Amino acid sequence: MIFNREMETLPREDMEALQLKRLQQSVRHVYENVPFYREKFAEKGLTPEDIQSLDDLKKLPFTVKKDLRNNYPFGLFAVDQSKVVRLHASSGTSGKPTVVGYTRNDIDNWAEIVARAIAAAGGKPGEVLHNAYGYGLFTGGLGLHYGSEKLGMATVPVSGGNTERQIMLIEDFKPTVICGTPSYILNIVETMEKMGKNPQESSLKYGIFGAEPWSMEMRHELENRLGIKAVDIYGLSEVIGPGVAIECAEAQDGLHIQEDHFLVEVIDPETLENVPDGVEGELVFTSLTKEAMPVIRYRTGDVASITHEPCVCGRTTVRMSRVKGRIDDMLIIRGINVFPSEIENVLLQIEELEPHYQLVLTRKGPLDDVQLNVEIDRDVFYALSGDLNHDKIKTIARDIKRQLKNQCFIAIEVNILAPGAIPRSEGKAVRIIDKRKAASV
CATH class of the missing domain: 3.40.50.12780 (ANL, N-terminal domain)
Incomplete structure (x- = not known):
């Protein structure tokens, strides 16, 4: 019908x-x-x-x-x-x-x-x-x-x-x-x-x-x-x-x-x-x-x-x-305009990651700084015995940065976390954590 x-x-x-x-x-x-x-x-x-x-x-x-x-x-x-x-x-x-x-x-x-x-x-x-x-x-x-x-x-x-x-x-x-x-x-x-x-x-x-x-x-x-x-x-x-x-x-x-x-x-x-x-x-x-x-x-x-x-x-x-x-969620990262959904589109294509992420905005001197927090896939995490300093983790981080550079044209710091480290949502997801005001106080 x-x-x-x-x-x-x-x-x-x-x-x-x-x-x-x-x-x-x-x-x-x-x-x-x-x-x-x-x-x-x-x-x-x-x-x-x-x-x-x-x-x-x-x-x-x-x-x-x-x-x-x-x-x-x-x-x-x-x-x-x-x-x-x-x-x-x-x-x-x-x-x-x-x-x-x-x-x-x-x-x-x-x-x-x-x-x-x-x-x-x-x-x-x-x-x-x-x-x-x-x-x-x-x-x-x-x-x-x-x-x-x-x-x-x-x-x-x-x-x-x-x-x-x-x-x-x-x-x-x-x-x-x-x-x-x-x-x-x-x-x-x-x-x-x-x-x-x-x-x-x-x-x-x-x-x-x-x-x-x-x-x-x-x-x-x-x-x-x-x-x-x-x-x-x-x-x-x-x-x-x-x-x-x-x-x-x-x-x-x-x-x-x-x-x-x-x-x-x-x-x-x-x-x-x-x-x-x-x-x-x-x-x-x-x-x-x-x-x-x-x-x-x-x-x-x-x-x-x-x-x-x-x-x-x-x-x-x-x-x-x-x-x-x-419009007000658009990020300007080193002169490049990008929306969180565009970053998400890249991250969910990377098999070694869980489908959760957060962008943390801070200020370093006069410039805004952005850090991307992602979670490693649970199976990969256990295969590496929970070692987030493993060379495999570093390789994945480099791959994320390369993909974001190629597809979104942005250079961004990537922090890989353990599975479950990013809080889960019971409503709208919190994708952006803005600490810039706190940093300027």
Whole structure:
């Protein structure tokens, strides 16, 4: 079953007509109900009547995360508080969190969006879905939960953590779909293997992974060790939550955007101009159906590209590439720009390593310094009697540096650690440890 096949295969002209109608409604909604947007429109000399085509989207102002924080908690809401039925918020690691609200209709639309996504990924009514995304203010857990139920799947709201218990539930409830961050699902796989179990013998057939950038090599690692087909899901709370886009199980080649609910652009983050299909830039989303807190041209900070090319699955929706990283996560190592996911792609091709790493940023005088921590493969470690000073370890370190130089064009110090030395994640993986501020104090 493909959920809402008619909407996902609309001819381009019909989809764009629907998008324009909904864009005009959304622009008028924020103009009439959100002082922040009314002021931003006035600065540009705009009114809702100026939006007569999808090309007019470029006339509208951008929204950035700082705008959400400056209007904390409810300043960007477009409906009366009495119509808001749920609140979510970011983790708020620096200052106030970003807060988003949902009306009953928003919740229903979100459930349908995620149901479509799960169906595209291989989920089917009557089967079981194991949801290892965190529940709470984070949108991941509840977002997948409501979509799974909407599709008609029996949903296991296990959340993150308590890994051995998760393994027991997978064995006993026999889910066909598992959802979570790729780093935590890898943690589950490793724990299964330590318990003497074969992950490939589980009932799982499909994995829906996201909430952190992950490489193609990580996909292959998870697929090979779990015996599943793994797809990437994309979303962010400021736009609605998970389900904004997802890969289809048939192609696993670009994430289908739910275009009847979201308009996507890709811009050059320096010039703020739109870039052509296939060119990487910053993803920008405009919500078309959100009632409680619509966003206009929200700059996500995520780096990707889009394509209008048709997909083998038959869907006609625009696809976005897998997110390469966040603009603010990009590292500059001796003048070379690189994302952690590019480093991961290299590391997971080296058989002598476990699929875990961390980048430690420090400062030496006026310059930033980067050290890469990796783990040696468990079998190699035991074969060398746990000697991390062995010549074999030094050879592997040199090979890592050579591969990173050849593929990422960076020179970086490599520190090889024992298996299990890098902390495992029960949610989003911590790939970057920034000690620069501490070093400058």
